[in-house]
Amino acid sequence: MDVEAVRARVAGAAARSGRPPEAVRLVAVTKGHPIGRVREALAAGLVDVGENRVHEALAKQDEWPGAPVRWHLIGHLQRNKAKLAVGRFALIHSLDSVRLADALELEAARRDAVQDVLVEVNVAREPQKSGAMPEEAERIVAHAATLSHVRVSGLMTMAPLTEDMAVMRRTFAGLRELKERLTANGQRLSELSMGMSGDFEIAIEEGATMVRLGTVLFGERHS
Numbered sequence: 756m757d758v759e760a761v762r763a764r765v766a767g768a769a770a771r772s773g774r775p776p777e778a779v780r781l782v783a784v785t786k787g788h789p790i791g792r793v794r795e796a797l798a799a800g801l802v803d804v805g806e807n808r809v810h811e812a813l814a815k816q817d818e819w820p821g822a823p824v825r826w827h828l829i830g831h832l833q834r835n836k837a838k839l840a841v842g843r844f845a846l847i848h849s850l851d852s853v854r855l856a857d858a859l860e861l862e863a864a865r866r867d868a869v870q871d872v873l874v875e876v877n878v879a880r881e882p883q884k885s886g887a888m889p890e891e892a893e894r895i896v897a898h899a900a901t902l903s904h905v906r907v908s909g910l911m912t913m914a915p916l917t918e919d920m921a922v923m924r925r926t927f928a929g930l931r932e933l934k935e936r937l938t939a940n941g942q943r944l945s946e947l948s949m950g951m952s953g954d955f956e957i958a959i960e961e962g963a964t965m966v967r968l969g970t971v972l973f974g975e976r977h978s
Contacts, residue, residue, distance in 0.1 A: 909946025
């Protein structure tokens with residue numbers, strides 16, 4: 756795991772966006788990898804760990820109780836699993852509906868906790884992808900602002916699976932512009948979670964504050 760090479764690429768992209776490298780957080784995605792990869796990430800100084808599947812993430816958390824990492828849920832979250840996710844993740848990246856926001860609110864209130872989330876936006880409007888359409892994302896952010904136990908700290912997106920860098924850049928720029936518009940309207944949003952192993956440098960150039968990296972750190976996953 757050549758973390759220093761990845762950090763150098765992050766630093767270069769951050770510099771091109773006029774920001775210091777510490778403005779971008781690396782989330783080490785360990786989906787399909789054993790708990791040992793989480794230990795490797797931590798040893799390399801990566802304290803943010805991302806998982807796509809709730810049950811896989813919870814199994815790893817139970818395998819290493821009290822692990823000094825910040826767990827992120829970056830995959831789609833079904834409403835019926837909200838009760839499993841609340842309180843187990845420092846940040847849920849995949850709030851994509853008002854109904855899910857309400858389910859998280861109900862469970863967080865029951866625990867007397869506040870759950871930090873990002874609203875997932877389908878900027879490219881791909882029918883096969885999860886995430887709210889941009890106009891719906893605005894409604895979700897506004898609704899969440901009325902809740903006491905759910906806190907939206909930013910937005911998340913995935914670029915289309917393509918080698919066309921212009922499409923990638925347009926997608927990431929679209930999320931940044933949405934954040935800027937919402938912020939101008941009074942919403943307190945600081946995070947942009949965008950960019951994965953194949954496109955994270957473009958995402959950083961367009962303003963990402965978090966990149967979700969799996970393959971570039973750990974190689975191909977097992978599942």
